[in-house]
Amino acid sequence: MLDQVTKVHDESRQGEAFAPQMADVQTYSKKFYIESYGCAMNFNDSEIVASILNKEGYGATRNVEEASLILLNTCSIREKAEQTVRKRLTEFRQIKRSTPGLLVGILGCMAERIKGKLLEEEKLVDLVVGPDAYRSLPALIAEAGTGMKSVNVLLSREETYGDISPVRLDNNGVTSFVSIMRGCNNMCTFCVVPFTRGRERSRDAYSVVREAAELFDNGYREVTLLGQNVDSYYWTSSNGEETVTFAQLLEKVALVHPLLRVRFSTSHPKDITDDVLFVMAKYDNICNYIHLPVQSGSNRILQLMNRTYTREWYMKKVDRIREILPDCGLSTDIIAGFCTETEEDHQETMDIMRYVQYELAYMYFYSERPGTLAERRYQDDIPEEIKKKRLAEIVALHRRHSEAGMKKEVGKxxxxxxxxxxxxxxxxxxxxxxxxxxxxxxxxxxxxxxxxxxxxxxxxxxxxxxxxx
Structure with a gap:
């Protein structure tokens, strides 16, 4: 669907929702069902929630009918995701009417943004929990069980959940995510994340390394380090005597074991450093792959988006990556039809795609998100049919690049x-x-x-x- 996301990636996990995969569900007296929508960070958050609930006697189930607690971990990045969540909540309300004591809760970014509507106006949920409030889940569940509406969407400047060992839910036992930081300080005008996930804070470096080592010991062979902007990771010890940058953290995780493959996502073009690239070149088990969102190829649109770089700067960064890592794969995010975008702006985006020739692209047309800087500052003035037309052209061009890139690999x-x-x-x-x-x-x-x-x-x-x- 062009208004959501187009991926050229046949065999990887796809789809928005996921339900748990727990072998030991029978050992728990109560059962919860959870679905996650949106980014990898949300899926990782669901694993943190599962760990908290396990300690309260809840085991995960894939069968929604046997659950006494239903949770949706939500995303506000795209309007389509919010529509899907609302549809699911309406379906769960029907189940709730015939299931005494069933509680329905909403977690994550959408929860923080429209808590009032969900609790009072639409009466779709019993509890609302923001991304920084998962530790309060047991108390909120108990409160909701008395018939009260429970809500905690307070944002934190400290919470990283670094001391919680996530319960691996929908996994293959080989690859897993490790969150290294939360929040974002980049005020891109189209993005709601700074308002739903708060300011950047970096997790204790040694807890990250410890989690990666535990995963390897449990048979996992790949970890992806997660953050809204991993390159701005910067941890300082409590006594102030030690600091760890992202390049240093990447090296520490690579040293866990040569057979542990390491990836990371996402990088902001302005923050990825030569130090990171040289660490990637130094260790064979750090994958030569960088997600480097461009969003637009037009300097005028990039300025309106507050991306803090120009097309020329971005292309020089790509050149530098390929100078240090000649076989590095690059993926990107692209938004078609941002406010005031002209045909010339659109063609500049197509031009930068031809320059880079991305291995993978996540491509969307712009949908205005309530609460963003763009909603306050600009008019969403590009007709939807033009947005769709431009997106279709972007998708078609990327597909040609992807096919050409794949053909180059034949024989290798x-x-x-x-x-x-x-x-x-x-x-x-x-x-x-x-x-x-x-x-x-x-x-x-x-x-x-x-x-x-x-x-x-x-x-x-x-x-x-x-x-x-």
Whole structure:
């Protein structure tokens, strides 16, 4: 759907909602059901919530009918996500009417933004919990159980949940996320995150390394370090004697074990440093892949978005990345039809896409989000049909670049971490290479969690196809 997001990525996890996958649910006296929408940070937050609920006697279930607590972890980035959540809440209200004692709660960014409507006007939920208030869940659940409406959406300047070991929910046992920071200080005019997740704060570096080591010891072979802007990570010890930058943290995690593959997301172009690039070049287990959102190729639009860089600066950053990491894969975010965007602005976006030729792109047309700086400052004046037309052109151009990039890989051999069985055939396995490209190959006697060398023999627009050599 063009108004939501277009991805060229056949075998990776897709879709917005996910429900838990818990083998030990029968050991808990109460059961909860949770769905997550939006970014990887939300999925990671759901794992923190699961850990908190486990200690209160709740086990996760995939069967919504047997749950005494239903939670939706929400996103406010796109209007489509909010519409989906509202639809799900309406469906859950029907279940609630026939299930005495059932509580329905909403978590995350959407919860913080429209708490009043959900609680009072629409009466869709019993509790509303913001991204920094998950520790208060047990008290809020108890309060909601008495018939009161419970809400805590206070933002924090300190909360990182660094001491909580997340319960891995919908996972393959091979790859996992590790949150390293929360919040964002970049006031991009189109974005609601600074208002729903608060200011930046970095997690204790040693708790990050400890979590990565525990994951490796439990059989995981890849971690993705998460943050709204990982490159601005900066942790200072309580006594002020030690500081850790993102480049230093990346190195610490890489040193956990040579077989632990390390990725990270997301990078703001203005903050990614040569230090980070040199650490990536130094360690084979840090993947040569960077998500570097451009949003627009027009300097005028970039200024309206408050992105704090120009197209020329961005292209020089891409040049520098490829100078230090010649085979680095690049992905991006692109918004079509931002306020006042002209056809010339649009063509400049197409031009920068031709310059970079991204491996993967998340492409949207602009939807005004309540509470953002853009809503207050600018008029959303581009007709929807023009937004859709421009987005379709962006998608078509990216698809051509993706197909051309895939064809260039035919004949090459890559080290692949096996993540599981292909969706299309039980006789095929899939994994990703360093550049985050999905590769499918015959199962033979291999299993997930192993590293194999795969020679690429053919490709589709989003998947490489080969065999182990």
């Amino acid at each position: 051999t890559f080290r692949v971490l096996i993540e599981g069985t292909s969706k299309r055939s039980q006789e095929q396995l899939f994994g990703r290479n360093d550049q985050n490209k999905v590769i499918v190959f015959p199962r033979e006697n291999y299993s997930k969690g192993e590293y194999v060398m795969v020679k690429v023999e053919s490709c589709t627009a989003g998947t490489l196809i080969g065999k182990v050599v």
